[in-house]
Amino acid sequence: MSNFLERVNEVTQGTLVGVAMTLAREVGIFEILAKTDYPLTSNQVAVAGGLKERYVRELLGCLSTAKLVQISETENGDFQYSLEDGTEEALNGRPGAFLGFCSVMASVFDSVKDCIYKDGPISLRYTDQLQEVLDRKSRINAPGIAKIFLEQIPDLKTKLEEGIDVIEFGSGKGRLCATLAQQFPNSRFVASEAVPDLVQANKDRWAHIPNLTFSxxxxxxxxxxxxxxxxxxxxxxxxxxxxxxxxxxxxxxRMLRQPNGLLTFIDVSTSGSPLVDRGDMTVASYYALGTFFCIPESYQRHDSLALGPCSGRQRIASLAQKAGFQVYDSISENKNPSQSIQVSMDVDVSQTSPLSMILDLE
Structure with a gap:
């Protein structure tokens, strides 16, 4: 078999199992298995989750065959299923958060396909379902991102403790902004979004935080x-x-208060070249997410730049320079491109509009 066919089989099979795994997670099968200290039959799982046993049995067959769920056989010939140590932690962490994208990709498949054709629509805005998945991801990442900000940006913690004016653009469901607002009650935070319904939902959701407003x-x-x-x-x-x-x-x-206003943004860090990143399935996954979500979201006009998540840190840095920021590139100690912080960029301190860019390949 050619290398191409081997890769096609590998990727296709992984995709099919991944979608099944997403479904099993969303109907609660993993949660049920994680809550018990002993193996369960498919019927026991179905009863515990209010599910149809036949569907549960098929999903567990898939997951156990793929070695994602442990399987054993009783003396009566019944199959029992359990999770290996660390599975629940992984599913509640970053890998589990990314599973949610599978179902959203399926839900917008035909719409994205229409966008690709020359005579089709050019864009597809983020759906409510995607915002839910992004919020699930933010629930995991927000504390870590807040910590990164405080560790990477000089004097930020002191300024926040004393009280400053802060705004987050593209706040989604507002979790990161809410996390920081609760941590620093003397500062005034604004969670900004471009979607009216999302702004109203955030007002209702975070109304209990007195130093957080919405725009x-x-x-x-x-x-x-x-x-x-x-x-x-x-x-x-x-x-x-x-x-x-x-x-x-x-x-x-223009919005930064002079002379010491600061802009910080986190974005994905890749080389910007599919040739350089060839073989890196993490980067390949980001290209897939870009196709289904980022390009459709950003391609709002025919002259849209439509960067996508894999445009590369150098291109993003050049755009910041074009916008009037002077940037220097400071590589962090962690140089594995598939792990968290890869690049931190800050403006020359002599400039009046500082920029801090933290490019993060998750």
Whole structure:
């Protein structure tokens, strides 16, 4: 068999099992197995979850064959299923969060396919289902990202403790902004989004946090003279989703309170070249996510830049420079491109509009 056919089989089989694994997780099969200290039959799992046994049996057959679930046989010939140590931790961490994208990709498959054709629509905005998956991911990542900000940005913690004005653009369901607002009650936080329903939902969700307010903004259309200025602006996985990232960065620059206002953003870090990244399935996964979510979201106009998540750290840095920021590149100690912090970029301290870029390949 040729290498191509071997890879096709490997990727196709992995995709099929991955979708089955996503379904099993969403109907609670993994949670049921994790809560027991002894193996369960498919019927016991079905009863515990209010599920149809025949479907449960088929899913467990898939997962046990793929060695994702442990399987044993009783003296009566019944199969019993259990999880190996560490499975629950993995599913509640970053790998589990990414599983949620499978079902969303399936739900928008036909819509994205229509976008690809020359005579089809050019964009597809983020769906409520995707926002739920992103919030699930944020629930896992928010504490770590907050810690990264405080460790990577000089004097930020002191300033937040004393009290400054902060805004997060593209806040999604607001979890990261809420995390920081609760940690630093003397500072004033704004969670900004471009979707009216999302802004209203965040107002209802986080109403108990007194120093957190909410704003509806078009990041690519910041006024020449902003209504308000901020000491710190931040966003996560947003820049590559914008139709005009340079205009957005220029707009943010106008919003920074001089002379010490700071912009920080986190984005995905790749080489920017599928040739260089060839064989890295993490990067390949980001190209897939880009196809289904990031390109459709950012391709809002025919002249949209539509960066995608794999445009590369150098290109993102060059866009920041084009927007008026002077950036220097400081590689962190962790140089494994598939692990968290790879690159931290900060503006020359002599400049009046500092920029901190933390590019993160998750």
């Amino acid at each position: 509806l903004d078009d990041l690519c259309g910041i006024p020449e003279v902003p209504d308000k200025y901020y000491d710190w602006v931040f966003c996560c996985d947003v820049i590559h989703d914008l139709p005009d990232p340079v205009a957005a960065l220029q707009g943010i620059k």
